[in-house]
Amino acid sequence: MVAPHAATPSLTAALAPGFADPVHDAQRCFRALMQTMARPGTIQAYANETIAPPTPLSRTLAALALTLIDYDTPIWLDPALAQNPAVAGYLKFHTGAPLAETPGDAAFALIGDPAALMPLSNFNQGTLEYPDRSTTLLMHMQTLDAAAQVTLEGPGIKTSQPFGAAPLQPMFWDQLTANNAQFPRGVDVIFAGATGFATVPRSTRITKTEA
Amino acid sequence: MSAHPDTATSPDEGHYNFAYLDEQTKRMIRRAILKGIAVPGYQVPFASREMPMPYGWGTGGVQVTAAILGADDTLKVIDQGSDDTTNAVSIRGFFEKTAGVETTTRTSEASIIQTRHRIPEALLTEDQVLVYQVPIPEPLRFLEPRETETRKMHALAEYGLMHVKLYEDIARNGHIATTYAYPVEVNDRYVMDPSPTPKFDNPKMHEMAALQLFGAGREKRIYAIPPHTKVKSLDFDDHPFEVQKFEKPCGLCGAENVYLDEVILDDKGGRMFVCSDSDHCEDRRSHGHLGEMAADPAASHLASTGEERA
Amino acid sequence: MYVAVKGGEKAIRNAHKLLAKQRRGRTDVPALTIDQIAEQLAISVARVMGEGSLYDEALAALAIKQSRGDLIEAAFLIRAYRTTLPRFGYSEPLDTANMLVERRISATYKDLPGGQLLGPTFDYTHRLLDFTLAAEGEAPLDAVETAAIDEGPMPRVTDLLSDEGLMETDPLPQEDDVVGDLTREPLSFPADRDLRLQNLARGDEGFLLALAYSSQRGYGRTHPFTGEIRYGAVEVEFFAEELGFAVSLGEIKLTECQMVNQFDGSAKTPPKFTRGYGLVFGQVERKAMAMSMVDRSLRWEELGEECTAPVQDAEFVLSHSDNIQATGFVEHLKLPHYVDFQAELDLVRRMRKEWFAAREKRDEDLGLSETKEQEAAE
Structure with a gap:
């Protein structure tokens, strides 16, 4: 990584603490994430008080990024995260991940404002031959246990799993339903709340809860 | 390079990282595992590393275990169903040495079970992960040696060839002559190799409460079956699947x-x-x-x- | 009895102690030093560095010592070590035209700029055992007369042909071309030439030799001429972003082989020679040559040829060239497989039972039931 030349304010933010114990912090974060990926719609508690990412990058979202991304994974930041250059600086410094030019080039998309999320079709959907080449969305959520908006079924779910998160773009669940319909192509969504994670991978079937 | 050099916290005199693999390799494997879980039964390519044991001796399983293992895990390793077989002993020793984790022979006490060729008899729980060592992850490989072709078949869910093969068995032997590594269909989509477990174990994979992860080191593939997922052994109406x-x-x-x-x-x-x-x-x-x-x-x-x- | 695998822990420990003892051999014979191996078994060391994918003579020598001279085992030790090393980046492309040449021959020209330089080679030696080497001490070596190193340049033969337009040009990499790396991304097909060459450079010498040989015998013929083989030291440079320029990391010794092969050409482009490329660590000439022949064979599609032979089949060649993978999977058959074998036993017994039952029924239907008893007891 290129050493920055002068101690600018954004440099200070970039140097803000990441994982105190990179090996075990990343492992704990990953296990919580794996646990919820294997059980869509359930919430896995996770908190890390030591990392101090620049706003508006939340601690849990930053922890996910530090756990998952590196030189090999281009990332895309939504406008909410991109408006503070310190966020990109922090991620570049701690992970070395290159910034993707378009959301379609990104292995991971970090979403600071899910209420303003662009249509999911902008992200890489993978191909039928390589469905693993799709984008994974890491979304900052204010709450993961909102009143159920959807009922989830499919792999990882014994019968069915109610789920609700906020804030979300109004068409989000319709888009995610369409996302499931093109399985095995499609994006996987990881929700990062203040104290935990939840996921809805592309394999999950979604039924909107009657209002 | 990184702000924090990956700290060597292994008990092995600090020569190697915790659980041997470097952090970048673990991240790469972890990403593959997440994709595998999201697309049950699909074989995710990953940049398998050379491990300090030979390819074909469990390097895929070892890499998966190393990538998910934490200091508070309790690990069980079996080969042929037994904790005492030489390769199980060797792999267990590897993690004791490089990760210093607790190990056990008791199925119920383990949080991670790495296995070759068997699924434990006891029902596994939500809190456990079963890691399989896989030699040939591609169920269609013996019917079509070309990766380019088998990849197309999976893409289009075109599995006629597999049914033809099984049916030829019946015509020739009166039985489906596949007794282990018996192909399954996962979540009504991908045909998957369950690793060379005897077909006796296939029904245990169906809606298992534990997460099942599969690592093929030499062939560089990782795949997964999430908990409570439909796993069906391939068969025919007039020749239903049955176990020994x-x-x-x-x-x-x-x-x-x-x-x-x-x-x-x-x-x-x-x-x-x-x-x-x-x-x-x-x-x-x-x-x-x-x-x-x-x-x-x-x-x-x-x-x-x-x-x-x- | 196979159940002796019980108590495996102690058995493994003891087996490893035995191995250590065997490795050392008789203690009244002095132990090999790493220097001795690196200096006197240099070609073994080079092979281990190449197939182990790590240029470090001392480590390769250590691996050879530890593996009792089993070179595939030694390459495996090096690979397993290599994979734990931090990765700082990729070097600049090597410039073999600027090689400090110790040996350089061309089979396509009698003489050429820079001259033919025979250098250290087994070629033209008579393969007679030299019993003076078996004597306790060696006779002092004769002084070597070498031609004064030509100050002039030693252009690559293929460059000379290119100047005349007779040789296909080297593909010039674009600034932002990404060079593949199969240690970071698993091989997928179709594989481009960069990945194919990387695979072959790490591949097993014996496997490549056999494939190249098969192409000479008619299984995918390419009409090769040895345009040039050169062996010598090349500088490795690394572009340091912090400094903004390339710094030298040191020198490594390489053998480069360029085969000149039959023609490419179409209505749009005039006929020219094509080439195959081989590059290996150290003086492992046989492999460099085999590699260049296999490389050329694998280019059938790009050159509009037919694919008729194993050596042209990229999926076949690249999937089976790695001896670390191959030896692991072949040797894994030593591991217990009794659970699966039990399943096969069960099935074969069941099928035999059904077979005899069917025959008995058939014989009964034919009224032959007396004869069956003794046969069924087979």
Whole structure:
């Protein structure tokens, strides 16, 4: 990584603490994430008080990024995260991940404002031959246990799993339903709340809860 | 390079990282695992590393275990169902040395179970992860050696070739002649190789409460079955899938409906059948279940830890 | 009895002690030093560095010592070590035209700029055992007369042909071309030439030799001429972003082979020679040559040829060239497989039972039931 030349304010933010114990912090974060990926719609508690990412990058979202991304994974930041250059600086410094030019080039998309999320079709959907080449969305959520908006079924779910998160773009669940319909192509969504994670991978079937 | 050089926290004099793999490799494997879970039964390519044991000896399983293992995990390693087999001993020793984690032979105490060729008899729970070592992850490989072709078949869910093969078996032998590595269909989509477990174990994969992860090191593939996922062994209406049945219970613990190893006792046709899952057998015996050969001197070395020699 | 695998822990420990003892051999014979191996078994060391994918003579020598001279085992030790090393980046492309040449021959020209330089080679030696080497001490070596190193340049033969337009040009990499790396991304097909060459450079010498040989015998013929083989030291440079320029990391010794092969050409482009490329660590000439022949064979599609032979089949060649993978999977058959074998036993017994039952029924239907008893007892 290129050493920055002068101690600018954004440099200070970039140097803000990441994982105190990179090996075990990343492992704990990953296990919580794996646990919820294997059980869509359930919430896995996770908190890390030591990392101090620049706003508006939340601690849990930053922890996910530090756990998952590196030189090999281009990332895309939504406008909410991109408006503070310190966020990109922090991620570049701690992970070395290159910034993707378009959301379609990104292995991971970090979403600071899910209420303003662009249509999911902008992200890489993978191909039928390589469905693993799709984008994974890491979304900052204010709450993961909102009143159920959807009922989830499919792999990882014994019968069915109610789920609700906020804030979300109004068409989000319709888009995610369409996302499931093109399985095995499609994006996987990881929700990062203040104290935990939840996921809805592309394999999950979604039924909107009657209002 | 990184703000924090990856700290070497292993007990192995700090020569290697915790659980041997470097953090970048772990991240790469972790990403593959997440994709595998999101697309059940799909084989995710990953940049498998050279490990300090040979390809074909469990490097895929070892890399998966190393990538998910934490300091507070309890690890169990089995080969052929037993914790005592040489390769299981070797892999368990590897993680004791490089990660310093607790290990166990008890299925119920393990948070991660790495296996070669068997699924434990005891029901696994939500809190456990089963890691399979896989030699050839591609179920279609013996029908079509080309990766470019098999990848297309998976893309289009075009599995006619597999059904033709199984049907030819029936025509020739009166049976589907596949007794292990018996192909399954996961979540009504991907045909998947369950690793060379006997087909006896296939039904256990169906809606298992534990997460199942599969690592093929030499072939550089990772795949997964999330908990509570439909796993169906391929079959035909007129030849439904069925598993081996053993005529006798385990000679040591009397267990029925478990997979048994045939042990040759002498050169005059003397043989007995004992549980392949050594922990299951010991557990039953400690609860007072005894098979008809439990007291037989010929079987005594099977019930104890046995001879130790090079 | 197979159940002796019980108590495996102690058995493994003892087996490893035995191995250590065997490795050392008789203690009244002095132990090999790493220097001795690196200096006197240099070609073994080079092979281990190449197939182990790590240029470090001392480590390769250590691996050879530890593996009792089993070179595939030694390459495996090096690979397993290599994979734990931190990765700082990729070097600049090597410039073999600027090689400090110790040996350089061309089979396509009698003489050429820079001259033919025979250098150290087994070529033209008579393969007679030299019993003076078996004597306790060696006779002092004769002084070597070498031609004064030509100050002039030693252009690559293929460059000379290119100047005349007779040789296909080297593909010039674009600034932002990404060079593949199969240690970071698993091989997928079709594989481009960069990945193919990387695979071959790490591949097993014996496997490549056999494939190249098969192409000479008619299984995918390419009409090769040895345009040039050169062996010598090349500087490795690394572009340091912090400094903004390339710094030298040191020198490595390489053998480069360029085969000149038959023609490419179409209505749009005039006929020219094509080439195959081989590059290996150290003086492992046989492999460099085999590699260049296999490389050329694998280019059938791009050159509009037909694919008729194993050596042209990229999926076949690249999937089976790695001896670390191959030896692991072949040797894994030593591991216990009794659970699966039990399943096969069960099935074969069941099928035999059915077979005899069917025959008995058929014989009964034909009224032949007396004869069957003794046969069934087979």
